[in-house]
Amino acid sequence: MAEHLPHPGAVDSFVRARHGDPFSLLGQHGDAVRAFLPDALAVEVVDATNGLSRGTLDRVHADGLWSGTVIGSGPYRLRQTLANGAGGETVIETADAYAFPPLFGDLDLYLLAAGRHHDLGDVLGAHPRVVDGVAGTLFAVWAPNAQRVSVVGSFNNWDGRRHPMRARIPYGVWELFIPGVSAGALYKFELVGPDGNVLPWRADPVAWQAEKPPQTASVVVDSEPFAWTDQAWMENRAARQAPNAPISVYELHAMSWLPHDGQEPSWSLLGDRLIPYIQALGFTHIELMPIMEHPFGGSWGYQVLGQFAPTSRMGEPKEFARFVNRCHAAGIAILLDWVPAHFPTDSHGLAHFDGTALYEHGNPFEGYHQDWNTFIYNLGRNEVRGFMIASGLFWLKRFHIDGLRVDAVASMLYRDYSRKHGEWVPNIYGGRENLESIAFLQDLSRAVKETSPGAILVAEESTSFPGVTRSADEGGLGFDYKWNMGWMHDTLHYIETDSAYRKWHHGEIAFGLVYAFSERFVLPISHDEVVYGKGSMIGKMPGSDDWQRFANLRAYYGFMWTHPGKKLLFMGSEIAQWREWNHDTGLDWHLLENPAHKGIQTLIGDLNAIYRAEPALHGRDCREDGFRWVVLHDAEQSVYAWLRFGEWGQRPLLVLCNFTPVVRHLYRVGVSQPGIWEEVLNTDSERYGGSNVGNQGRVEAIAEPLHDQPASLTLTLPPLATLVLAPRA
Incomplete structure (x- = not known):
């Protein structure tokens, strides 16, 4: 028997879980078969075709290494005798994981190394498949600096010695097909770092599902695609998201939007309640704060570890797909908040994944984000850049998402972002621009246009970086839209100022028009404006009483919806919630019993x-x-x-804002044509809780030029209100 055993040093290395080449030891080698089966009482090798015995194995190491001489070649199975825990014995048969050839394709390896594998989520990770008639799961992970990688899971007693993986040198990929493992199995990866130490178990970076936090294992997911019924939507969505389309976005945190009525949060429940709500209010899009798996709920999803996994807090991946399908059937587009700028330091995640700075920069002046205590992706590395681009495309392609809102773009663009002098590393030209991140964003935009027609990219970018919404091929970043953070800060500062002092801040409300057409903008009133002591939207409003506060908010929303730029409003702002948003307590839906709060909601629907x-x-x-x-x-x-204008032949609109609580009588203003102008909207209407001051629904313009317009009209301006008028058809 000894002639069939490898060198004792190799055996010792294996049983100590340090052996980096298990296929050189296990499986069939000539007329010898070796297997590591620590629970077996006896092992027999049988022919996979006819079940006949080809020989028995002997336990050659106390830890569970079996070896023996067999007859014949070809597919075989291992017949194990096990103790059943009741004093008896059980016999099971399994295929041998170490009898299968490499399955990770050469082209896949090449594209991964080049950072150009757009379907990385389909090849890395854990994917059930049938190989030579044997059902199992192919596991694969990128860990180029590890000495050994094993799959540990519910199917092998979480023992890193049982399923060490095959290294695909020089690409840094480790793979193993494990027969009998199917959807629902829990798993992680056990790695030995370059220093020879076993690292804490890692969750799969490309897992399609994770355990519900605080548990951290990855879950094998059935690879069968969801049965989509939204083909017509996907073919026509480009027009719905074009620069000339109305885009009105309702931003929400999925779990805290649902009323806290004792029901378990789920995508199904969210669909039942959210979809009719959004239809009634007339929003064209919903934007979900990050639903990618994250360990800490208090991060609201912005500290992502599962870039390919919808959070299990709301259900399984197919349930999320069903939610998206239902939204499309209802005419609602879905945007996802996506976080490529940083990731958390949790030990089961990406941090020092293979014992080295793999996904992050090694230098903390490049790789550590001081504001958020997170690591920064090394987007200059091909494999990391490809990993993140594949993540973005995964959501667009597998889940039919209509666009990604890319978080914290400003932090990606500048190497000195939120860093003191001497605490950042210049680029190769000595400048502060992060050239690698810029190239990444450009590559991402090209990939989205190539693979996901009609999908859009939206940048949360707070600086004046040029060309954010210019195409990548023209030197821009390639986004479709950019959040207008300057507009948001200026106008909120203005509306928070007491009306008696607004005349000293008159330019703030108008400054956004100086640059309003330099990019394609979204006007964001997002979650960031109603947390961390900033107060809710109604809480920001000045005034001597609640009437003035609600009137201010109505006027501001009227101003926002008639200002150039797409619209975004965070949940709760449409009901004028007094409290800051809290992800643990959700929204105060009971406020809608109050006419003032109901009036704000009605106004948003009408806007x-x-x-x-x-x-x-x-x-x-x-x-x-x-x-x-x-x-x-x-x-x-x-x-x-x-004045706002459409295309030729479409009627213009006149918008007037009175940001004081004083009624302005006989206010004369120039308009584009004489005739009857009808009130399309008056935020002071009693319908919204206002005082109902107005112009009885219409006013007549006469052919007397004013304000560089050929006609003019005289009207009454309600207090703290926005008016919208249109010429009668």
């Missing part, structure tokens, strides 16, 4: 309806010829007026 119905409010949204100031310099009365 969305007008925004969608009137081409002047969206058709030339990203073009200078779609907007014209009429009254810009009336700082003394805090009044603004402007």
